[in-house]
Amino acid sequence: MTGEATRAEICAVACAEAWRNDGEILASPIGSIPTIGARLARATFEPDLLLTDGEAMLGQGTWALGARPEVIEGWLPYRTIFDLIAAGRRHVMMSPSQIDRYGNANISAIGDFRRPTVALLGVRGAPGNTVNHPTSYWVPRHSARTFVPSVDMVSGVGYDRAARAGSTAARYHHLRRCQPRSPRGARRPGASGGRRSRSRKRRGC
Amino acid sequence: MTADEVVAELHSGMTIGIGGWGSRRKPMSLVRAIVRSDLADLTIVSYGGPDVGLLLAADKVSRLVYGFVSLDSIALEPHFRAARQSGALEVAEYDEGMLQWGLYAAACRLPFLPTRAGLGSDVLRVNPQLRTVASPYDDEELVAVPALHLDAALVHLNRADPYGNAQFLGPDLYFDDLFCMAARRAYVSCEKVVVTAELTAAAPVQTLRIQRWMVAGVVEAPHGAHFTSCDPDYGRDEEFQREYVRAAGDPAAWAEFRARYLDSGEAEYQAAVSSRPATGPGAG
Numbered sequence: 001m002t003g004e005a006t007r008a009e010i011c012a013v014a015c016a017e018a019w020r021n022d023g024e025i026l027a028s029p030i031g032s033i034p035t036i037g038a039r040l041a042r043a044t045f046e047p048d049l050l051l052t053d054g055e056a057m058l059g060q061g062t063w064a065l066g067a068r069p070e071v072i073e074g075w076l077p078y079r080t081i082f083d084l085i086a087a088g089r090r091h092v093m094m095s096p097s098q099i100d101r102y103g104n105a106n107i108s109a110i111g112d113f114r115r116p117t118v119a120l121l122g123v124r125g126a127p128g129n130t131v132n133h134p135t136s137y138w139v140p141r142h143s144a145r146t147f148v149p150s151v152d153m154v155s156g157v158g159y160d161r162a163a164r165a166g167s168t169a170a171r172y173h174h175l176r177r178c179q180p181r182s183p184r185g186a187r188r189p190g191a192s193g194g195r196r197s198r199s200r201k202r203r204g205c
Numbered sequence: 206m207t208a209d210e211v212v213a214e215l216h217s218g219m220t221i222g223i224g225g226w227g228s229r230r231k232p233m234s235l236v237r238a239i240v241r242s243d244l245a246d247l248t249i250v251s252y253g254g255p256d257v258g259l260l261l262a263a264d265k266v267s268r269l270v271y272g273f274v275s276l277d278s279i280a281l282e283p284h285f286r287a288a289r290q291s292g293a294l295e296v297a298e299y300d301e302g303m304l305q306w307g308l309y310a311a312a313c314r315l316p317f318l319p320t321r322a323g324l325g326s327d328v329l330r331v332n333p334q335l336r337t338v339a340s341p342y343d344d345e346e347l348v349a350v351p352a353l354h355l356d357a358a359l360v361h362l363n364r365a366d367p368y369g370n371a372q373f374l375g376p377d378l379y380f381d382d383l384f385c386m387a388a389r390r391a392y393v394s395c396e397k398v399v400v401t402a403e404l405t406a407a408a409p410v411q412t413l414r415i416q417r418w419m420v421a422g423v424v425e426a427p428h429g430a431h432f433t434s435c436d437p438d439y440g441r442d443e444e445f446q447r448e449y450v451r452a453a454g455d456p457a458a459w460a461e462f463r464a465r466y467l468d469s470g471e472a473e474y475q476a477a478v479s480s481r482p483a484t485g486p487g488a489g
Contacts, residue, residue: 056376077377078226082302086321108298113331115292121280122253122273127300128322157325165325168345172321 008033011140016041018136018176019091024048025133026076026084028092032065034138038093039063052076085125088172091134094126098151099137103175104158105130106151113153126155131162131169136176206422208238208471211392214422215239215357220248222308222353222388224360224381225433227277228254228441230373232361232394234429234471239265241467250353252304252379254433255449258284259467261294262459269294270353272301276450278443283453297332299323299350305380307353312386319347358388361430362415363438364404365395369420372404372412375436385419394426396438428475445478 005013015037019027027038027049035054042049043062051069053059056077059069076084084090096105097120107126111117129135135156139146154161162173212235215221225231236256239247240263249266251257253274260266262284274285288294299307300322310318319338329335329348338349360381365371371393373381385391393415404413429435432442432449452462466477 075376078301078379079305082305085302108327109289113298113327116289119281119286119289121275122271122298123300123326123328124273125301125322127324127326127328128302128320130326131321131324153331154325154327161325166346168321168347169324173325 012036012040014178015093015136015138016044016046018093018178019046019049022046022049022091022134024050024089026050026052026081026090028052028081028090029138030092030094031138033140034093034095035065050074082125082128085128085132088133090129090132091136091176092125092129093136093138094129094156095138095140096146096151096156098146098148099139100148100150100158102158102160103135103137103156104151104154104161105137105156106153107155108153110152116152123153123155127157130157130173130175132172134174134176136178206392206424208235208394208424208426209242211235211359211422211424212238212242212244214390214392215242215244217243217245217247219244219356220250220354222250222355222358222384223253223256224358224379224384225254225256225430226252226377226379227273227275228433228446229277229377230361230375230379230381230430230435231256231433232359232392232426232429233259233431233433234426234474235359235361235392235394235424236260237467237471237474239263241470250304250308250355250384252301253285254282255446256433258282258449258453261285261288262453263467267295268297270297270299270304270307272299272304276446278441279446279450283450287453298328299332300326300328303328303348303350304353305383306350308355308380308383308387310350310352311354312383315352317349317351320350321347323348323350353387355384355388356390358384358391360384360391360393360415361426361435362393362395363435364397364399364407365393365415365423366401366404366417367398367423368401369393369415369417369423370401370404370413371395371415371420371423372408373414374408374412374438375434378414382414382419385415390421391419392422392424393420394424394429396425396427396429396435398423398425426471428478429471431475431478442478445481 058074098106109116
C-alpha cells in the first residue's frame with residue numbers, strides 16, 4: 001500500500017479536515033467518503049468527536065464501512081439527534097443535488113416544486129441543520145447541473161437567505177469553508193459568515 | 206383485532222399518521238389492508254418509505270405531509286417520485302424536526318410549537334400557510350409549526366399485550382409514541398401478542414413506550430413490517446425491496462407485482478413472499 005494516494009483517499013482527507021477543531025460534537029457524515037473522513041478525523045486529530053453507527057448507537061473506536069463499532073458508548077435515537085441539532089452540538093456533511101454560490105442547497109426537487117421534473121428525497125433535516133449548527137457540503141460530481149446560479153428548492157439555507165431571514169436564522173448559521181491549511185499558528189482570515197456561540201477554538205479547514 | 210377490522214374503522218378523507226422511519230418498522234400489513242380497501246382521499250403523515258409508496262400506487266392519497274420519502278438502502282421511492290412528478294399530489298413538505306414538533310404539539314393539545322427549523326428555507330415558500338411567531342421574551346422570530354392532528358395512527362411494534370401496551374425491541378422507537386398521542390385513535394400491529402408479564406420478563410421496562418391509554422386496538426401481524434426492517438425480529442428484505450423498485454418502474458411489471466402480492470389477503474402475501482427462491486441473507 002505504498003505510492004501515490006488515490007483520489008478517494010485525498011477526498012477522504014479533505015472531508016476529515018472539515019471537522020478539525022470541532023471538539024466534542026456529533027460528526028454526521030452522509031455518504032461513504034465523508035464517513036471515512038469523519039472516522040479519520042477522530043482517529044487522528046479530533047479524538048473527542050462523537051460518531052454513530054448510522055442507526056441509533058454512538059460507537060467508540062474506528063470501524064470499517066459496513067461494519068459495526070465494537071464498543072457502544074451511547075444511545076442516539078432520531079429523537080435525541082433532533083435534540084442535539086437544536087442544541088447546536090453537531091456538524092453535518094450533506095451532498096446536495098444543487099448548490100449555489102451562497103451555499104443554498106437543494107435535496108428536495110428539481111424544477112417547479114409543485115410539479116418537479118425530478119423529485120428527490122424531500123428537504124429532510126436540511127432546513128433545521130443549517131440554521132442550528134455547522135454544515136459542510138460534499139459534492140463529488142462537479143458539473144453545471146450541480147453548481148447552479150440559484151437552486152430550485154432551498155433545503156439547506158445559504159448565507160444570503162440566512163441574513164435576509166433575520167437574526168434568529170443567522171445566529172447559529174455557519175457553512176464551513178474548505179481551503180488549504182494555512183501555515184501552523186497562522187489564523188485563517190475571516191472565512192465564516194455566521195456568529196457562533198461556541199467558538200472556543202480556532203476553526204480549521 | 207384484525208387488520209381488516211382496523212380498516213373498517215377508518216374512513217375516506219381521514220388524516221392518518223404512519224409510524225416507523227423510511228423503510229424501517231412500518232406497519233405494512235395495515236397499509237396493505239388499506240390498499241385492498243375502498244378507502245380514498247386520505248391525508249397521510251409519515252417519515253415516508255414504502256408505506257407512502259404503496260398507498261400512492263393504489264391511489265389512496267390526496268395529500269401527503271412528510272419530511273422525506275426514502276427506502277433507505279435505495280434512496281428514492283419510485284411511486285413517490287412518480288406521484289410528485291405528475292403534479293397531482295398535494296403536499297406539505299416539512300423539515301424532519303418540524304414534523305416531530307407538529308405531532309408533539311397535537312399530542313400536547315397545543316396549537317403550535319416554535320422552532321428555528323424552516324427559517325430562510327423554501328419550506329416557508331412552498332407551505333404558505335406556515336406562520337412565524339415573535340418571542341414574547343426577546344427579539345427572536347420563530348416558525349410556528351401547527352399541530353398535526355391525526356384521525357388515526359398506525360404503528361408496528363415488536364411485542365404488545367392485548368390491552369395496547371406495546372414494546373420496541375430494536376434500536377429506535379422513532380416517533381411512534383407521538384403518532385399515537387397525536388391521533389384520536391391509534392392502532393398497533395405487532396409481531397407477537399403476549400401476556401403483559403412477558404413484556405418485562407424479556408426486556409427492560411424502558412422498551413414499553415407505547416401504552417394502552419394511547420391505543421385503540423391491537424393486531425397480531427407476524428412479519429407485518431415486511432419488507433421494511435423490524436429489528437431484532439428481522440432485517441429489511443433488501444431483495445424484495447429491489448423487486449418492488451424494479452416493478453414500480455414499469456406498469457406491466459407493477460400489475461404483475463400487485464396481482465402476485467397485493468390483491469389477495471395478508472396470508473396470501475406472506476405465502477407469496479416466503480415461496481420466493483432464497484437469494485441471500487436478505488431474503489429471510
